[in-house]
Amino acid sequence: MSTEAATPTAGLPAQARAPRWTTELRREDDALDTLAEEWDDLVARCRTATFFQSAVWQCSWWRQYGSPGALLVVLVRRDGRLVGAGAFRRRGGPLGGLTGLGAGLVDFTDVLLDDDCADRAAAEFAAALPLTRPWHSLELREVHPEAAVQRVFEHWRGRRRRYPDSLCQYLPAAPMDQLLKRVPGRTAQRSRVKLRKIAESGVEVRATAPEDVPQALDGLLRLHFQQWRDRGVTPEHRTERFRRHLAESTAGLVATGRAAVHQFWLDGELVAVDLVLLCPSFSGLYLYGAHPGLRERLDIAGLLFGAALDETLGAGIPVISLLRGQEPYKQRWRPDGLPNQRLLFGPRGAAPAAAARSGAVRARRKAVHLLDTRAPRLKEALAARRRG
DSSP states (O other): OOOOOOOOOOOSSSGGGGGOEEEEEEOOHHHHHHHHHHHHHHHTOOOTTGGOOOOOHHHHHHHHHOOOOOEEEEEEETTEEEEEEEEOOOOSSOOOOOOETTTTSSSSSOOEGGGHHHHHHHHHHHHHHHOOOOOOOOEEEETTTTTTTTHHHHOSSEEEEEEEEEEEEEEEOHHHHHHHGHHHHHHHHHHHHHHHHHHHHHHHHEEOOOGGGHHHHHHHHHHHHHTTTTTTOOOGGGGGHHHHHHHHHHHHHHHHTEEEEEEEEEETEEEEEEEEEOOSSSSEEEEEOOOGGGGGTTTTHHHHHHHOOOOHHHOOOOOEEEOOOOOOHHHHHHHHEEEEEEEEEOSOOHHHHHHHHHHHHHHHHHHHHHHHHHHHHHHHHHHHHOOO
16 A cells, blocks of 8 residues: 655756655565665664664564564655665454564664654654554564654654563673773772683684574574573574574674674684674674583683674774673673663554553563562572572
């Protein structure tokens, strides 16, 4: 479906005409593939775009996780040029509605808006969203506070709700000596000793060429499973579709300078592999695997973070993100926290389905809070019972 804004300017010189704005909804299963070239051209003109909004990531995710007939792509054009784009998945169930691509595999959900006309493109995008029935809604998880879709949210004239989502953490991309000034003296001294030990260990860090990415990622997943064998691996990471998606998307990102895969070799053995994602505003260590025995010899967190930091500094990126999660190894650097957000869009007027989804979000947040507050006490009680 396509709609066009009326522009009664025919016959005027090109420089005097008002821009011609059009919007389009695409539902073909291969829509992302056919749009890939101009999609990535728009990525380069959108300062908030992350690696997860790149064409290769979204196309790969849809091929492995999408359902036939469930794709919806919203496009905004200014004089024929793509200036706004977003891909969504139609979901089933009693409440139905739309959601972003990526599910739990992405740390940031967003749309694309051309920086030169972002506000008008956001208004056109909001007007094109097909949320017209009482049961229609759009729910977006893991939205950065400065994401482009925040502009669309502000232009939305229907019901809307905003909730906190996962906490992401960030550090300035600065040499290690400067980052160590953020931490207490004793902690900094211990870190310096660990880093010196890494430097003297003889670990060789090798960059991975695009054609070698699939093999390197097989090694990453193998080491990842070994590393977390006794502590539980994310079930999705064991699936074949995740392996295919990771290999396809990462090879494309590495080829265009938007990702780097590091292989760590020690005494002729592959002991660790990491995947660092890169975009103009920040980088992020997305996934890694390390041999369990390496922990007895070296500081794994320092080894991987050091390589990611070097990659970030070399690319001239100002910030390194620790992405979602508050694992203890991240806290040693005293990062700055900034929560993502969950955005809910609903139709105008009474919207029972949107209200029900909003209630479900509040219920899930309350359940997570109770789990976070009570789980430590439960673990202590179980430990005390074992000791007794």
